[in-house]
Amino acid sequence: MTAIDSSRTVAVVGTGTMGQGIAQVALTAGHPVRLLDAAPGRAGEAAQAIGARLDRLVEKGRMTAADRDAARARLHPATDAGELADAALVVEAVVEQPAVKQELFAALEKIVADDCLLATNTSSLSVTAVAGVLRDPGRFVGLHFFNPAPLLPLVEVVSGHATDEEAAVRAAETVAAWGKTPVRCADLPGFIVNRIARPFYAEAFAVHEEHGIDPATIDAVLRECGGFRMGPFELTDLIGQDVNEAVTRSVWESFFHSPKFQPSLAQRRLVESRRLGRKSGHGWYSYAEGAEPPAPVDAAPRNAPEYVVAEGGLGPAAELLGMIREAGVTVRQEDEDGGTRLILPSGGQLVLADGQMACEFRDVVYFDLALDYRTAGRVALSVAPGAVRDETLAQATGLFQALGKKVTVIGDVPGMIVARTVAMLGDLALDAVARGAASAQDVDTAMRLGVNYPLGPVEWQERLGRDWAWELLENLHRTVPTGRYARTLGLHQWSYAAQDEADAMDAGNAVDAADGDAS
Numbered sequence: 001m002t003a004i005d006s007s008r009t010v011a012v013v014g015t016g017t018m019g020q021g022i023a024q025v026a027l028t029a030g031h032p033v034r035l036l037d038a039a040p041g042r043a044g045e046a047a048q049a050i051g052a053r054l055d056r057l058v059e060k061g062r063m064t065a066a067d068r069d070a071a072r073a074r075l076h077p078a079t080d081a082g083e084l085a086d087a088a089l090v091v092e093a094v095v096e097q098p099a100v101k102q103e104l105f106a107a108l109e110k111i112v113a114d115d116c117l118l119a120t121n122t123s124s125l126s127v128t129a130v131a132g133v134l135r136d137p138g139r140f141v142g143l144h145f146f147n148p149a150p151l152l153p154l155v156e157v158v159s160g161h162a163t164d165e166e167a168a169v170r171a172a173e174t175v176a177a178w179g180k181t182p183v184r185c186a187d188l189p190g191f192i193v194n195r196i197a198r199p200f201y202a203e204a205f206a207v208h209e210e211h212g213i214d215p216a217t218i219d220a221v222l223r224e225c226g227g228f229r230m231g232p233f234e235l236t237d238l239i240g241q242d243v244n245e246a247v248t249r250s251v252w253e254s255f256f257h258s259p260k261f262q263p264s265l266a267q268r269r270l271v272e273s274r275r276l277g278r279k280s281g282h283g284w285y286s287y288a289e290g291a292e293p294p295a296p297v298d299a300a301p302r303n304a305p306e307y308v309v310a311e312g313g314l315g316p317a318a319e320l321l322g323m324i325r326e327a328g329v330t331v332r333q334e335d336e337d338g339g340t341r342l343i344l345p346s347g348g349q350l351v352l353a354d355g356q357m358a359c360e361f362r363d364v365v366y367f368d369l370a371l372d373y374r375t376a377g378r379v380a381l382s383v384a385p386g387a388v389r390d391e392t393l394a395q396a397t398g399l400f401q402a403l404g405k406k407v408t409v410i411g412d413v414p415g416m417i418v419a420r421t422v423a424m425l426g427d428l429a430l431d432a433v434a435r436g437a438a439s440a441q442d443v444d445t446a447m448r449l450g451v452n453y454p455l456g457p458v459e460w461q462e463r464l465g466r467d468w469a470w471e472l473l474e475n476l477h478r479t480v481p482t483g484r485y486a487r488t489l490g491l492h493q494w495s496y497a498a499q500d501e502a503d504a505m506d507a508g509n510a511v512d513a514a515d516g517d518a519s
Contacts, residue, residue, distance in 0.1 A: 002166070003173040004117070006030035008088035011078070013037070013104060015046035018121055019093035021149030023075070024050050026091075028063075028150075029178040032074040034084055038094070043077035050075060053150075085111050089174065091143055093121040101125070102133045109134055117171055119143040123194060124250040127160035127187040138164035141171045144191060145180075146450055153181045154449040160187045181449055183442035189254030192438050193450040194247050196457060198261050199424035201244065204232040204417070205264035212382075212413035213297060215284045220296035221408055224378035226418040227371030227454035233284040237277035241270045241284075259483040260428065296378075299407040302398035304329055305345045312339020316464045317352050319373050320403075327402045342399075348392025350399070353419035355475030355485075358412045359384035365396040369419040369464075371454050379405045384412040414479045415472060422460055423469040423476075427491050429457035434490030466495045 004010070010026040012019050015037040027033045027050065035043040051072055057063035076083075084090060090108055094100055105118055112118070118140045120130055131137035142158025157172045159165075172182040185192050204218050212218075219231020236244040245267050252261040270276070270283060277283030285293060307330035314320055317340065325331050340352040348363035358364050366382040373379075379400045383393055397407045410416070415423065429447070433440050444456020461469055469491060476485035 002170045003177040004031075004088045004170065006177075008032075009034060009084075009086050011036065011084040011087040011090040013081075013084075013090060013092045013108075014094035014121075015042050016093065018145065018147060018149060019091075020046050020050055021147065022091050022093060022121065022143075022145055024053060024150050025145070025178050025180070026089075027071050027075055028054075028067075030074075032076070034076050034078045034087065036078045036081060036084060043079070047075050047077045081107060081111055084108065085113070087112055087116055089117045089119065089171075091119045091121060096122060096125060098125055098129055101130045105130065105140070106133045109136070115139075117141065117167060117174075119171060121145055124190070124247055126189075126254075127158045128162065131160050131162060137162035139167045141168055142187065142191070143171060143175065146193075152449070153179075154193075154446060155180045155182050156191045156193065156446065156450075157182045157184050158187050158191055159184070163187075181445065183438060183446045185438040185442065185446075186436055188432070188435060188437045190247070190251040192432065192443055192446040195251055195437070196425060196428045196432060196443065196447060197451055198248060198251060199421055199428060200228070200451075201232045201236060201248065201267075202262070202264060203415075203421045203424055205266055207410070207413050207417055208233075209264065209266050210413060211411060212417075213380075213408065213410040214294070216294040217296040217408055217410070218417055221368065221378060221380045221410075221417045222421065224406070225368055225370045225376045225380060226421065227376075229452040229454075236267070237283035237285055237287075239277070240279055241267060241276045245271050260424075262484065296406075297408055299381075299397045299401075299409050301401060302394045304398040304402035305395040306330065307332060307345060308350070308399065309334055309343035310339075311335055311341050311343060314342075315340045315352060316369060316468055317367075317373060323373060323403050324399065329399065329402060344392055344395045344399075346389060346391040346395055348389060348395070350396045353382070353416040353472070355415045355420070355423075355472040355479065357384065357414045357479060358382055359387050361387070363388050363392050365393055366416060367396070367400070368416040369422060371418075373403075377406060378408060380408045380410055380417055382410050382413055382416050387412075415476050419472060420476060422457075422464075423472045424485070425453075425457040426461040426464075426469050427473060427488050430461065430490035430494045431488035432490070433458070434488070434493055461494070470495050 010031040011034045012023040013036045015035050023033050023035055035046050037043045054068045054071055058065050058068050120142055123144055127142040131140035134140055141163055144156035146152040146154050155175045159168045175182040207218055208215055215233040219233050222228045222231045248263045252263055255261055274280055275282045278287050281287050309332045310321055312335050321331055342350040350365050353366050353368050358366055365388055368380040370376040381396055400407050429443050432438055432443055440458045444458050447453045447456050473485050473487050
């Protein structure tokens, strides 16, 4: 165990929201903590604020009065960087400006001992670049806490190009000793969470910009069908449109304007108009006093069809077949393998989202991917105006309503909402793994704990199967040939590895069967 002993001092420089949160985490883990801020008197104010939060923990029964008093005794505001000389770890949480951070660490390096770890809490800047001014960049790491730091469990431990492995391990084990969950990652733009999460926002904004459906309905589909805790429009209103757009723009610029990270023009207009979300009283939604949140668009009730014909096992939507039977609708199975469509009594087809547009076909209604069709409260359908008969849409709507689902009908959006989001999240996740940014396990852990995704994106791809995202993105790339939906090398490598594994398993099963026949 190489974690920093709790008797050693932890210093936090920068006493805004993040700095105070990080200080509280180290303090409650038993460390003496020193606070430093460039603004006179700010460190003392921060110490008082932290003390008040400890009081609230005592009031809620989450901390004893004795532990609070001991923690307060270990918390010391500093007025000069020289007071940090005995620190075993210094965490910086100042303004996100490289020059400011570099100047700070260059000064700190002359003050602290050679075995002191230096860490930045940056969420978007290059750890390597910040450490570039140091005499010994090997002891420099990124410790990216998530806000609010005392509550959220995840910490990204970022190794810069020159970071020593020993320093990264020590930082990760220290964070674990504080009760947090560390994930290791390389110094690539956005690290894990801020990089891989971009499609969650970008695809929703694109559906809105393509006039697929309104923001409230997109949010509802991603929550009630996709299983996400919040929709991207309400979440970015909470985060702040300026903050979220700045992170997107930073990642986009760091990847040399890759179309996979292209910012949203609609979000840019919100920022320009100072409609920044909750903090300004208006973002995608209004937060004025008395304002009611907009309701999602629900389809009117329709009758369920008497039967459907299943062509194939429906792939990732296979559980629907049993649910349809349970609802009293007859399922005629023509083929149990391959296909992902249902034939309705009208002769029209109900097809799982595959990245193609409904206008490419006649009398086709697409339905969206769900995290779990049994627990989903809503399912989205996509139609091309003039290309589907009213009878077909009514039967498709009535079928899902018979399963107890609210139904939303959106425009002709290739890949729909949940499906294209999940495919893009998986593509970027596998790309990050292939580039050595992080392990698949750490990617999944980061996305579940950092942004509350219902599944890690790699695990989600494994559940959906090797061909699902491959085919959907291939169709999307053909439909929207901008490069945004071009499959990454990571997805290629993962898909072929999954196929090799499946082939090996089939070969093993064949040998076992032959042995059984021989006996």
